[in-house]
Amino acid sequence: MIGQLVHLVGLTSALPSPGQSSDPADDLVKIRVADLNVYYRSFRALADLSVEILERRITAFIGPSGCGKSTLLRTLNRMNDLVPGSRVEGRVNLDGGDIYGPGVDVVDVRRRVGMVFQRPNPFPKSIFDNVAYGPRLYGVRGRELEDLVEESLRRAALWDEVKGKLHRSALALSGGQQQRLCIARALAVEPEVILMDEPCSALDPIATLKIEDLMRQLAQEYTIVIVTHNMQQAARVSDYTAFLMMDEERTGRLIEYGTTQQIFTTPRDRRTEDYITGRFG
Amino acid sequence: MSRSTRWRSGSVRYAWRKLTNAGMLSLTGLAAFLAVVPLVWIVVYVASQGARFVSADFFTKLPTPVGVPGGGIANALGGTAILVGIACTISIPIGVLTAFYVADKPDTPLGLAVRFGTDVLSGVPSIVVGIFAYTVVVLPMKRFSALSGGLALAIIMLPTVIRATEEMLKLVPNDLREASLALGAPEWKTSLAVMLPAALNGVITGVMLGVARVAGETAPLLFTSFGNPFWSARLDQPIASLPHTLFVYAISPYKDWHAKAWATALVLMALVLSLNIIARAWTMIRQARLGG
Numbered sequence: 001m002i003g004q005l006v007h008l009v010g011l012t013s014a015l016p017s018p019g020q021s022s023d024p025a026d027d028l029v030k031i032r033v034a035d036l037n038v039y040y041r042s043f044r045a046l047a048d049l050s051v052e053i054l055e056r057r058i059t060a061f062i063g064p065s066g067c068g069k070s071t072l073l074r075t076l077n078r079m080n081d082l083v084p085g086s087r088v089e090g091r092v093n094l095d096g097g098d099i100y101g102p103g104v105d106v107v108d109v110r111r112r113v114g115m116v117f118q119r120p121n122p123f124p125k126s127i128f129d130n131v132a133y134g135p136r137l138y139g140v141r142g143r144e145l146e147d148l149v150e151e152s153l154r155r156a157a158l159w160d161e162v163k164g165k166l167h168r169s170a171l172a173l174s175g176g177q178q179q180r181l182c183i184a185r186a187l188a189v190e191p192e193v194i195l196m197d198e199p200c201s202a203l204d205p206i207a208t209l210k211i212e213d214l215m216r217q218l219a220q221e222y223t224i225v226i227v228t229h230n231m232q233q234a235a236r237v238s239d240y241t242a243f244l245m246m247d248e249e250r251t252g253r254l255i256e257y258g259t260t261q262q263i264f265t266t267p268r269d270r271r272t273e274d275y276i277t278g279r280f281g
Numbered sequence: 282m283s284r285s286t287r288w289r290s291g292s293v294r295y296a297w298r299k300l301t302n303a304g305m306l307s308l309t310g311l312a313a314f315l316a317v318v319p320l321v322w323i324v325v326y327v328a329s330q331g332a333r334f335v336s337a338d339f340f341t342k343l344p345t346p347v348g349v350p351g352g353g354i355a356n357a358l359g360g361t362a363i364l365v366g367i368a369c370t371i372s373i374p375i376g377v378l379t380a381f382y383v384a385d386k387p388d389t390p391l392g393l394a395v396r397f398g399t400d401v402l403s404g405v406p407s408i409v410v411g412i413f414a415y416t417v418v419v420l421p422m423k424r425f426s427a428l429s430g431g432l433a434l435a436i437i438m439l440p441t442v443i444r445a446t447e448e449m450l451k452l453v454p455n456d457l458r459e460a461s462l463a464l465g466a467p468e469w470k471t472s473l474a475v476m477l478p479a480a481l482n483g484v485i486t487g488v489m490l491g492v493a494r495v496a497g498e499t500a501p502l503l504f505t506s507f508g509n510p511f512w513s514a515r516l517d518q519p520i521a522s523l524p525h526t527l528f529v530y531a532i533s534p535y536k537d538w539h540a541k542a543w544a545t546a547l548v549l550m551a552l553v554l555s556l557n558i559i560a561r562a563w564t565m566i567r568q569a570r571l572g573g
Contacts, residue, residue, distance in 0.1 A: 079463060084388070111465035121456035123475060133474070134464040182460070189464055 030055040030223040036090035038071055045071045046252045058224045060238035067244040068252020069227045073195050077113035078106050114191035118198045120178035122170035127162050130170045134189035156184035157214050176207025196226040212237050235264050243272045331547030334540050344510050347535045354545055356512050360521035365492055367431025368438050376442030381472055384450035403440035410436045411501030427520035430506025438491040445487020449480035482567045489560035493553045499524035523549045
């Protein structure tokens with residue numbers, strides 16, 4: 001597992017850092033969503049949505065409340081399966097394989113596609129046990145586990161703040177630290193994609209800034225998808241932006257998708273322009 | 282009366298309102314006082330009647346025949362411990378696992394049936410539970426036994442354990458469950474590693490309250506564990522218990538047994554009361570710690 005990590009680091013250091021390459025043709029598609037429809041019982045939450053999420057880039061989903069951006073995000077690691085009455089049509093391909101296909105192990109999907117939630121949600125356990133939770137599920141023990149915990153905390157830019165108190169309760173950390181702990185916890189199972197559902201909405205500006213810096217660093221190795229209400233945040237951190245809106249039936253639709261620069265400077269759709277200039281939302 | 286003077290403190294309206302308030306407050310206070318009178322009365326009366334006979338011997342000696350001074354209820358203390366132990370062994374695993382199912386799948390037919398069944402079960406008179414245990418255990422075994430008594434108590438405890446656990450599981454933030462599932466943990470692992478520890482204190486409180494309830498039950502033991510004037514730790518033999526011993530002493534025509542009945546009542550009451558207090562103190566301490 002560690003070997004795999006080191007391998008990943010070695011591999012990524014040779015790649016251009018995100019933001020340098022803005023030509024989509026250079027990038028590999030990590031997740032391809034095609035003709036996606038999501039229903040909650042008879043209610044259609046998302047309609048005919050297709051989007052490509054590129055490897056080692058940060059993709060932001062923006063849009064007014066209720067437009068289905070969180071639903072879309074949670075479709076990418078099948079967390080919507082937990083909602084009673086939810087149904088997914090269409091395809092979500094991760095590295096070419098449909099995660100909703102027959103015989104797919106949900107547990108494996110969620111291992112490969114990690115998630116960070118809106119409110120920091122550390123387990124009421126020690127800092128160490130929080131990060132170790134995932135690896136332990138896969139049988140990592142002893143020295144290897146300790147190394148992995150340290151590695152994950154370092155990647156989440158939290159190690160220096162917690163190294164002396166790994167066995168204290170995670171609940172004693174500040175909100176921003178808790179959120180970075182949750183990121184470390186997600187990193188510990190060595191995911192390929194990290195989904196972030198408004199990860200900074202419960203944090204103060206300084207903690208927000210730290211998380212945003214961290215996201216830029218992580219994007220060198222991981223594919224990141226973030227849902228945000230904060231358009232400045234989308235503009236600051238993301239490489240690509242998808243703008244969603246709901247129609248008259250309250251069904252979410254993708255209005256426009258492109259590089260963040262294009263969306264924020266020369267939006268093609270009138271509704272995108274209205275939204276980013278603050279005319280509604 | 283103008284708008285500005287209407288609410289002034291000197292007005293008649295204001296004085297009347299103050300008076301009603303004081304009257305109502307006194308009424309609620311009086312009611313609250315009346316509600317605690319029986320408790321205090323019972324505690325004081327039982328203590329004054331029973332304390333005379335309670336001594337170290339009372340806890341360590343076996344009962345003596347009528348007229349022979351001394352003797353104790355050691356067999357009943359041990360018997361109650363064994364009966365409660367059997368009840369816990371049966372009801373805790375079943376109750377906790379059931380609560381997990383009900384909390385996770387409240388809308389399935391089985392979930393609804395279990396919830397309804399739990400409510401009904403908690404309302405079933407305990408003597409009926411005793412008859413049930415008599416029918417399914419005592420009759421086939423052809424003898425009264427600790428096992429049948431423990432089973433009856435387990436059935437009585439079950440709703441308390443299920444309800445307490447279910448309520449606590451519902452309080453565990455969904456965030457935690459999702460966090461675990463998002464890490465690739467299967468559902469059962471999530472329940473075991475995240476939900477159960479988070480709910481554990483509530484479960485313990487529920488179990489203690491359940492124990493406090495069944496420790497004082499007499500009716501279900503009358504024709505199950507039956508009672509035994511001697512030491513017994515065998516599960517297939519009749520066994521003594523505090524409430525049953527109290528019952529036998531109390532209905533006897535002998536003066537010295539009546540005294541022992543009071544003393545037994547005091548011990549039983551102290552036991553149940555302290556279990557209740559410990560359970561509630563535990564909850565309060567945990568809540569205070571979580572809050573800080």
